[in-house]
Amino acid sequence: MNYSKTFKKIRIAKGMKLKEAAGNTLSISQLSRFENEQSMISIDSFIELLTNVNTSPEEYFYLLRQEEENELKNYFNRVKNLVNNKKYDKLEELVIDLKNQKPASNSWMSFIVLFVESIIVLDKEKKPLNQPRVLSYLIQVEDWGEMELYIYAIFGFVFDVETTYLLMKTAIKKSRLYQSIPQDLKLLFSILSNNFSAFLLHKRYDYAEETLAIYEKKLLENTLLIEPHLDFLFNKGIFAFTQKREEEAKVYCEQVFELCRLFKLTEQEENYKKRYLIWSKSYLDPDFQELIIKIGFIS
Template structure:
């Protein structure tokens, strides 16, 4: 459906007259022209009209798309729900879908998602400096915004470790505050930031501060029933305490739980921190 067709459909369904909808924004004649596809509103006016209908832009687009999600929204949802960045097949397919949509016209959200996916797919073949260059447009966009929306938070989560520890720590801390203030329902994402922030502190030998965040993460992991992340928290607490025997025992629990990817990846983390601590004590 066109913008005008959708506007008219929702307005009538809500028993609103054209006069009630205009709210001194524009004349009833202009609204009539829009609904009859003889006039296209500017983007700011379109957003206000949608708001006056009592629906969100996403809801408007859902109705406009025949009560189906748009291709853009499907990509955003699939990007948000990727469980981890090691799903190369899923990432490759999503990257193709991004490029297909971008070939039909510029879309800033999809462009930023495509850059992040490109970086994730190149982590084994490109240097950290090269990966940073790929996602620089995303970071430039994020740092100009005082408040991050839901998609922005997921963008941040995926580029966190491509920057310096100081920058990454600031990003994670800002993201957690943003979630607490605006998106308390995003508990799984908050937990991811807590674990990442703790990891960054561990890299800087700030063990006590890391322990505080890991305790918060373990409590949250139990609430959202992510027991693999609960065990990850226990492993990192053992590392903070220099207890690598317990860390290895907890790692085996991940294997028993079927968390194969985490079981394998955490081995490298344990070994690296063991080397770091041994080097410091010698």
């Protein structure tokens, strides 16, 4: 966590010099070393520093979390752009770069490395890379929090299909604690949408159909978010393709296009249309595969 970097940003945003922020708590050189990640300070000194810059611990930790989420979003957006443009050599460079940073075990950076490696292997070998470390982590955590839900959301495709199905029940149950938060409610639908795609990849149409039923139930319970509704309708269309019901698929997908135009979601409409075109041309091909992974905290 970037404790010192976040403190430095707060100090600069407040227009305070090192001397003012240090006060009687630290020397200027001690504070400078802390801000530049060259030394640590005691918790008592840190609380005093926050008081010196007129910032409550609650405000500080809120800003710290925002910093961490922005860093994660930047990495995942980078991965998304490289995958969408099929620049897998750059993905391999990203893995090397992240490994050189020596991320702590079970940190987000270490999981990003495993995620990117899984994407690379899936592209090369056309089958998911088993990640026992991820599964081991999820199983050993007795009470899943947000981080575990996010991890499951993006790694569901690497487990065997039965494990993904069983863990989905845990994810739905745990996500109830967070559904009053719009961002975390969106995460639940990312999990369901990702699992639906993973089940189709494994040709487990029974699990895919059950996932759609759960998705619909959750939509009826509580959400005014437009994106989950679009994904649900489009996934209904995709499922119709897998059952060789082309006309039904067309009806669902055209509903999605109309809603995108209504809400002026031009980029989303283009993405849905690209996928629809691919499915309409390839759904009869027994070797055709598609995997969609939504990152819960990225728009």
